Amino acid sequence: MELDLAREFYRKMLLIRRFEEKCVELYSKEKIRGFLHLYIGEEAIAVGIMDALSPEDAVFTTYRDHGQALARGIQPNRILAEMYGKVEGCSRGRGGSMHLFDAHTHFYGGNAIVAGGLPLAVGMALADKMMKRNRVTVCIFGDGAVAEGEFHESLNLAALWHLPVLFVCENNGYAMGTALEFTESETNISLKAAAYRISSRQVDGMDVVAVAEAAQEAVSEIRAGNGPVFIECLTYRFRAHSMFDAERYREKSEVEEWKKKDPLLLLHQRFPNIDIDKYETEIVQIIDEAVDFAENGTLESIDDLEKFVYSCEVIP
Amino acid sequence: MSEKITYREAVRKGIREAMENDKRVFLMGEDVGHYGGSYAVSMGFLELFGSERIIDTPLSESAFTGAGIGAALGGMRPIVEIMTVNFSLLALDQIMNNAATLLHMSGGQFNVPLVIRMATGGGKQLAAQHSHSLEGLYAHIPGLKVLIPATVQDAYDMVALALADPDPVLIFENVMLYNIKGELDTEALPLVIGKAKTERTGKDLTILTYGISLFKALEAAEILSSEGIDAEVIDLRSLRPLDDETIMNSVAKTHRVMIVDEGWKSGSISAEIMARINEQAFFELDAPMGRVCTVEVPIPYASHLEQAALPSTEKIVTMGRKLMEKS
C-alpha cells in the first residue's frame, strides 16, 4: 500500500481517537449529556470502509457513530455542536451523539434501536435498484444486532432481491455487558450471512489496511451487480459501553491484550515513516476549533420545539 | 418495619424476595446478569441465583418476550425485563397478539401469568428512541394490566402484586425515579390491582396523575396551596384497570379536574380519563377539564427542548390557576 494512503488513514483514525477523548472530557464537564458511546479501538473499521465509498454512496450506522461520521467527512465542528445540543449541530441538536445525520454526505444516522438500520439500508438499496442508480449502501451494526429478527429478515431480503448493500458487522465481542458466547449459538457471524447466500468474509478489524482492502473488493463486487456483500470485522472496544458502565463483565487483562492491537499502533508499526507529531498538532487545532464552534453555537428557540414533526415545517 | 431506600433498591428487593419465595420465578432480559441490569436493578443477582434463573438474553425482544409467554403457559412465573419502553415495540407483537389474547382465544383455557418490567420516560437527554412514555398505549389493550409505581413503597409491592396475578402485567419504572429515596414499610397491607391512592387531599381541584408526574403534581399543589387553591392529588398507580370509583368520588368533591400525563395528548390515557369523567360525572363539573401532557413531538436531545416538551411543576401550577379562574 502507498505511504500516502497510510498517512491519510492514520490521520483519520487519530482524529477520531482525539475527538472522542475530548468528548469524554466534555462529558465530565457536563457539556455533553445523554448516552455517549465511544469508538476508541474500533477506528480502523470506519476509516477502512469509508475509504471505499464514493460521495454518492449511502451510509446507515448505529448509536456508536462518531467514528463513522468523522470518517465519512462530516465536519467535527458540526458533530460536536450536535453533542452540545446546538442548532449548528448536524442534526440541529435534536439527535445528540447517538443520532448524527447529514444529507450532504448521505449519512442516514445514527440509529439507537439495535438492528433498526438494516431494513432501512435494504430499502435504500431497493430504491437505487429501481431508479437504476449505481450506488452502494453501507450498513454498519454491532454483533448484538445479529440476534434481532431484523438482521435475518434484512439479509434475506437483500440476497433475495439482489440488492447493492454492503453489510458491515463490527464484532467487538460484547453487546453492552453480554459476551457473544452467551448470546449466539454460532459465534462466527460471517457464516450466518453465508447461510443467506451472501458473499461473506471475516477481516481483522484492527488492521485498517485489511479492512480497506476488503471494503474495496466488496464495493467493486456490488457495483458489478453481484448483489450484497457481508464483512465481519473482528474488533474490540477499549472503553466502557457508555459512560455508565462499571465493566464488571470483562477482565482488565483482556482489554490490555487487545490494546496491543491498537489500530493506530499497528499501522504505525507497518509504516514507521508516518510523522505522528505533525498530525497530533494539526488535530489539536481541529478539535480546539470544534470546541469553540460548539461553545459559541446557539440554542434553538423553544418556540420551535414542535418543528420537524411534519415536512410542511421543513419544505418551504 | 420501615426503612428509607431508593426506588431501585425497592424493585430489587421485591424481585429478590419473590425469587427466594417461589422457585418458579425467574428474571430474563438483556444484560440482567453479567452487566447487572442496565439500570443496575439486578446487580449481583447472577451470583446470588445463578444463570438458570438470571438469564442474559440476546438482543431479541420479540423472541424472549414470547419465550416468557411460553414459559408462563408452561407453569413458570417469568419476569421479563425490557431495557427501555421504546425497545418493547420490537416485542409488541408478542405482547399484543399473544400475551393479551391467549386466554380469550382459548376460551379461558390458557392464562398467561407473565410480568414484564420496563424503564420509561424522558429527562435524561436520550432523544427520540429512548425517552418515550408509552404506558397509555399499552393501557389500550384488553387482556393486559398496566401498573406504574411512583413511590418506593409501590415499586416494592407491585412486584409481588404482579406476580400473584394470573394474567400478563406490565410494570413501568420511570428512569428518573431509580435514585429517589423513600420510605418502605415491609409490613404494609397488600395492594390490590386497580386501586388509586390519594396522596394529598384537597377540596378545590382534583389532579389525576401517575409515575414521576406525581411528584411534580405534589410540588405544584404546595405552590397552589400558598395561593389559596387546595388541590387533591391522586396517584392512579394502575392505568388498566383504572380506578373509576376513586376518580369520580374526587370529582364529586372538587368539581374541577386536571390530568397530568407524560404521554402525548392525542389518543392518550388522559383522553380516556376525560371521556370517563364525561360519561360518569359530567354534571359534577364546574369547569372544563384541563391537561398537562408531553408536547406532541418526538423527544429532542437538547436539554432545554426536552425539558420544554415534558410536563413540569410550573405547567401544572399554571393549569391549576387557569382551571380555578373558570366558573
Ligand SMILES: Cc1ncc(C[n+]2csc(CCOP(=O)(O)OP(=O)(O)O)c2C)c(N)n1
Ligand atoms: C432494540 C434494542 N434493544 C436494546 C437496546 C439497548 N442497547 C443499546 S446498545 C446495546 C448493545 C449492542 O451491542 P452491539 O450491537 O454489539 O454494539 P456495540 O455497542 O458493541 O457497538 C443494547 C443492548 C437498544 N438500543 N435497542
Ligand SMILES: [Mg+2]
Ligand atoms: Mg458489540
